[in-house]
Amino acid sequence: MKSLDDLKNIRENTYKNMDVRNQEKGTRIVVGMATCGIAAGAKDVLNTIVSEVKSKGITDVEVVMTGCIGVCIMEPIVEVYSAESGKTTYVNIDTEKAKQIVDQHIINGTVVEELLIENN
Amino acid sequence: MTLDRSRFRSIDEVDFFKKQKRIALKNCGIINPENIDEYIAYDGYRALGKAIFEMSSEDIIEEITKSGLRGRGGGGFPTGLKWNFTYRAEGEQKYVACNADEGDPGAFMDRSVLEGDPHSVIEAMAIAGYAIGADMGYVYIRAEYPTAVDRLQIAIEQAKEYGLLGNNIFESDFSFDLEIRLGAGAFVCGEETALIASIEGKRGMPKPRPPFPAQKGIFDKPTLLNNVETYANITQIILNGSEWFSSIGTEKSKGTKVFALGGKINNTGLLEIPMGTTLREVIFDIGGGIPDGKEFKAVQTGGPSGGCITTKDLDTPIDYDNLIAKGSMMGSGGMIVMDEDNCMVDIARFFLDFTVEESCGKCTPCREGTRRMLEILDEITEGTGTMEHIDELERLAKTIKRASLCGLGQTAPNPVLSTINNFRDEYVAHVIDHKCKAGVCKSLLQIVIGEKCIGCTACKKVCPVDCISGERKELHVIDQVACIKCGACIDKCPVKCIEKV
Numbered sequence: 001m002k003s004l005d006d007l008k009n010i011r012e013n014t015y016k017n018m019d020v021r022n023q024e025k026g027t028r029i030v031v032g033m034a035t036c037g038i039a040a041g042a043k044d045v046l047n048t049i050v051s052e053v054k055s056k057g058i059t060d061v062e063v064v065m066t067g068c069i070g071v072c073i074m075e076p077i078v079e080v081y082s083a084e085s086g087k088t089t090y091v092n093i094d095t096e097k098a099k100q101i102v103d104q105h106i107i108n109g110t111v112v113e114e115l116l117i118e119n120n
Numbered sequence: 121m122t123l124d125r126s127r128f129r130s131i132d133e134v135d136f137f138k139k140q141k142r143i144a145l146k147n148c149g150i151i152n153p154e155n156i157d158e159y160i161a162y163d164g165y166r167a168l169g170k171a172i173f174e175m176s177s178e179d180i181i182e183e184i185t186k187s188g189l190r191g192r193g194g195g196g197f198p199t200g201l202k203w204n205f206t207y208r209a210e211g212e213q214k215y216v217a218c219n220a221d222e223g224d225p226g227a228f229m230d231r232s233v234l235e236g237d238p239h240s241v242i243e244a245m246a247i248a249g250y251a252i253g254a255d256m257g258y259v260y261i262r263a264e265y266p267t268a269v270d271r272l273q274i275a276i277e278q279a280k281e282y283g284l285l286g287n288n289i290f291e292s293d294f295s296f297d298l299e300i301r302l303g304a305g306a307f308v309c310g311e312e313t314a315l316i317a318s319i320e321g322k323r324g325m326p327k328p329r330p331p332f333p334a335q336k337g338i339f340d341k342p343t344l345l346n347n348v349e350t351y352a353n354i355t356q357i358i359l360n361g362s363e364w365f366s367s368i369g370t371e372k373s374k375g376t377k378v379f380a381l382g383g384k385i386n387n388t389g390l391l392e393i394p395m396g397t398t399l400r401e402v403i404f405d406i407g408g409g410i411p412d413g414k415e416f417k418a419v420q421t422g423g424p425s426g427g428c429i430t431t432k433d434l435d436t437p438i439d440y441d442n443l444i445a446k447g448s449m450m451g452s453g454g455m456i457v458m459d460e461d462n463c464m465v466d467i468a469r470f471f472l473d474f475t476v477e478e479s480c481g482k483c484t485p486c487r488e489g490t491r492r493m494l495e496i497l498d499e500i501t502e503g504t505g506t507m508e509h510i511d512e513l514e515r516l517a518k519t520i521k522r523a524s525l526c527g528l529g530q531t532a533p534n535p536v537l538s539t540i541n542n543f544r545d546e547y548v549a550h551v552i553d554h555k556c557k558a559g560v561c562k563s564l565l566q567i568v569i570g571e572k573c574i575g576c577t578a579c580k581k582v583c584p585v586d587c588i589s590g591e592r593k594e595l596h597v598i599d600q601v602a603c604i605k606c607g608a609c610i611d612k613c614p615v616k617c618i619e620k621v
Contacts, residue, residue, distance in 0.1 A: 001282040001284065002290070007165055010157055010161070011161055011163070014157040014158060014160060018151075030152075034236055035231060035265075035268075036390075064152040064158075065152055067148040067236015067237060068149060068390050070140075071387060071389045074389075089131045117131055117134055118133075
């Protein structure tokens with residue numbers, strides 16, 4: 001990177017890709033992977049979501065790790081961002097619930113109410 | 121399909137997040153810490169660009185000073201002042217350093233920043249280097265944080281690849297490089313002079329100050345040493361301005377503070393709140409209160425250097441000076457909540473046990489004094505304490521505080537003094553009545569089978585030391601001498617007739 005303009009280009013392009021809530025399509029799934037999350041089993045959750053997305057051939061979905069979301073006692077935490085559902089926070093997730101999120105929310109577009117942070 | 125959001129609250133309205141204001145943690149939980157592009161997408165490295173091309177050293181230092189930012193490691197020293205001292209120090213070679221040792225038990229604020237947003241620290245250190253005239257920085261991070269170390273290492277490499285670290289950043293005259301130095305598990309290495317010694321490859325032991333690190337730090341060169349969380353605030357101050365930052369918080373404590381909330385609390389986790397938020401709000405609104413309907417007893421702030429705050433002071437607005445006035449301190453941000461089942465004498469003993477173990481041994485008041493205090497606390501918790509012991513604790517504490525070489529010794533007696541001050545009745549009960557009301561100190565505890573015993577023999581079978589006797593359908597009895605107070609019988613009893621007395 002040479003100049004401030006280079007920085008600006010990366011900033012604007014990457015932000016556009018990340019900002020799925022304000023786009024027509026695209027889903028971003030974030031899994032909390034700070035030490036709190038990892039200790040609670042987030043690595044398996046992340047791997048499960050990645051492999052489910054791949055095996056079910058779902059497109060326009062990005063699955064990434066993130067740092068500490070804050071409510072450490074509810075880790076593993078999975079957040080789904082999309083234009084349809086905004087920002088949805090799921091808590092106390094394990095590999096089974098992760099599959100449920102992929103099936104119910106990502107594929108079928110229905111929020112999994114019992115896993116929401118506000119219901120726990 | 122559009123979700124009908126009116127049916128659910130968003131995460132920002134959930135009690136835990138409602139009162140928070142995330143500045144240091146702005147990107148944590150949002151971006152992928154292992155992808156520099158995502159950091160850049162969220163304004164990353166724009167502050168560094170602004171600093172290099174639009175600001176002079178004096179401009180930057182003035183902004184930091186006017187913002188009112190104070191050291192987040194616990195000392196609360198005005199950050200702008202420290203930057204100014206190091207800027208004005210004489211010397212060709214200067215260093216920037218980051219204290220990521222985070223030794224307080226129960227504290228994980230710095231860990232979370234480094235695991236979730238390492239670039240915020242890298243960028244801030246580069247800005248600091250530009251401001252004070254340093255071309256080299258060190259992050260001193262405890263080896264017990266492997267994930268944080270990895271993420272920081274990846275971030276440094278990605279920054280170098282992009283030319284955001286190294287020579288001629290953004291093709292300017294400014295060059296800055298950054299290296300990691302691992303700690304080896306010594307609490308004392310969180311103390312600035314011991315940390316510097318450790319970076320130099322020496323044994324981590326403190327030195328008298330003056331000279332301060334701003335004059336003579338790493339390899340005797342002027343060194344700016346700040347805590348992780350202090351750095352995590354810098355880019356926001358540069359981008360949004362000192363006025364914005366100083367509009368948050370109280371008169372003498374500006375901005376926000378990250379707290380690691382733990383202990384007897386429903387919502388264990390990491391939170392960031394504006395200074396001035398009360399302890400009651402943190403514990404009961406954000407923290408969700410005490411689990412199992414138990415009663416709040418005290419909250420410990422400042423770790424092994426701090427003290428406990430009780431119900432009468434729960435409405436204290438959190439800031440550096442208020443907490444000191446209430447007999448504690450801000451510390452690095454670890455907040456441990458205690459309920460009616462915690463023994464305050466045992467808590468004091470726990471913290472002192474830690475500091476005795478961690479004392480480097482260089483100065484007599486700390487090396488010998490804290491050990492003597494611990495011996496007294498052992499006697500009290502084991503039932504052989506006397507009233508003179510309590511007086512002796514206070515006398516020793518004052519001496520150790522005044523005469524110790526460094527902050528470890530100077531603050532080690534604080535938990536003891538604070539608990540004696542607020543919970544003297546518990547100390548007296550241990551000494552005079554040989555009773556631990558909370559049921560924690562095993563030597564003062566008896567486990568007794570009550571009259572409702574149905575003689576089912578379940579307790580007898582589960583006892584690991586076979587100290588329960590009794591025939592079927594007859595009242596069982598525990599041999600108090602052999603009993604190890606493990607409590608297995610209490611859990612097993614089907615009619616709940618076994619009690620701690």
